[in-house]
Amino acid sequence: MTACPKTATPRAPWAPGVGVAAVATAIAWGVHSLVPAVPILTVCVLLGVIVAQIPAARPAVDGVLAPGLTLAAKRLLRIGVVLLGLKLSLVDVAGLGWLTVVVVVAILAATFFVTWALGRWARLPGDQPLLLAAGFSICGASAIGAMSAVTRDRGRDAATPVALVTLCGTAAIAILPPIASALGLTDMQFGAWTGASVHDVGQVVATAQTAGASALAIAIVVKLTRVVMLAPVVAITSLIMRRRGGDVGARPPIVPLFVVGFLVAVVLRTVVPIPEGVLGAADLLQTVLLGLALFGLGTGIRFEKLARTGGRAVAVGLASWIFIAVVSLGAVQLLPLA
Template identity: 80%
Template sequence: MTTPAPSAVPARRRVLPGVGLAAGVLGVAWLVHLALPAVPVLTGCVVLGIALGQVPAFRSALDGVLAPGLTLSAKRLLRIGVVLLGLKLSLVDVAGLGWATVLSVVGILVATFVVTWLLGRWARLPGDQPLLLAAGFSICGASAIGAMSAVTRDRGKDAATPVALVTLCGTAAIAVLPALGSALGLTPVQFGAWTGASVHDVGQVVATAQTAGASALAIAVVVKLTRVVMLAPVVAITSAVVRRGGGDAGTRPPLVPLFVLGFLAAVVLRTLVDLPEAVVTGADTVQTVLLGLALVGLGSSVRLERLARTGGRAVLVGLGSWVFVAGLSLLVVLALPLA
């Protein structure tokens, strides 16, 4: 009896092992979060995925039988998760910040994006790494990197190093920012705004801001989600630039990717319709599961020894971007009339 060729195996069966592994890692990350609430589920997924990728005995499986499912998780499931992320955003809440704060948040994002991209180009990082680092550090961490990589020419080949760096810096912020905020004498509202404007992943923002109380957490989440709103135009602009760059018409992304349209539709729905709390909570849980599976897939492709050999410049760019966004955000928050 001969073993069927990979192409002969039904697609569903080929993706099951990788998706199953990602689900198991997600379950472990969730248990860690329940035991240690300061560790966000999505951060745990990336860290555990990265750890899995460092075990030599697993590498042949990660690059072989598990690869189809992990790739599906890191690409298609991530896009669905990004769509559901839009249900967190009400434009009414964003407008409630006031135009000065909203424009300041957008200005910080744009400045961080440009500076990070320029640093990456100056450091001669390969491929789309400068663009992916810029998206991750300025918008919403690994989720933004995954969304951006979906419309770049390399289709995610350069995503592993940016995901690792944005996760490491965002995790460090959970410990560093509360200590600095206390030393600087920031009010809870100021600390929350600073956290929302400078920390990368939504879960990391929650873990950091909650240390200063409910008022800090409330403004941190709204400021952070204001940054997330910018994911749609940034990805759409990138897609348009990639299309304009030419190449095989069959490989070019659509002018506005379908998942970006879905994200915008979800934002409009949340803004215009008073959704039942059960629907919002359920969508949030599904979104966390999908993004968690995606981040396990992304994390498992990271090879730290390769990063150590060739990623020194990328590490410097990541650290430089983190210091820049934290410093600029702090200056802006201190200048704003926040209570």
């Protein structure tokens, strides 16, 4: 008697999804090369959103590609966040002066709590208020992914906040420069405003570079000062979620491992003379990993669902975007910037 052959189980079920995300990231890189003002990570999210709207692609997105897209949106994103820490030198942050640092942190805190309160008032589902607050106040989709790693939903509520923060951050590239020109802001003021109000690092670079090198330099330092706050905000959230959790086994760690890795990377960048080649390679890898992750997050967005349930989230996101833009604009005009 001949035994029935066993169905082969794929050794790497994540490979198809990660492979498609890699192709999308390569396309995004090509778009950025042709149009440098368009950030790579923004294109990655948009490509994921576009793929998710194609009816013929959905069976694959929800089927064979799902394990790899989930791996990218969760585990690879966390590794990318760790590598993001190598961009940060506490010496550069200190170079802003204590008053500027305090103002930037205060704007972040105010935006976080205002956005969270608006989300709760609008009765947004699940952890959307918290994820919107993290994305709009800290560093866009990367912060949303990091925060979703320690919340109850484990990423289920992340799609709408990622879409909104990407939309608003991309719009800022076109909207902020003419406003700055009309208001007569100096290059330094415009750079500080961009760094304090635009969400994703790539979007900050794309916006600030329109005003020259000095604006770009201060924009990056101000922005990375906001990124530094990702670690304590996520750690505090994790501690709160742990105290509220019922099952001890389901509680997140007090300080998530990727947050520890992020802090270690920041310290290394500050105290160790890392060769430029190593930093360049880490930056390249970080961009690739976050590109894969944001494509994966983008594939979770369904416009028809957003149209049915996302109206309140859109209103909260727009209100948060206007709030941080207006408050940070007033603040940078009061700071002693040349």
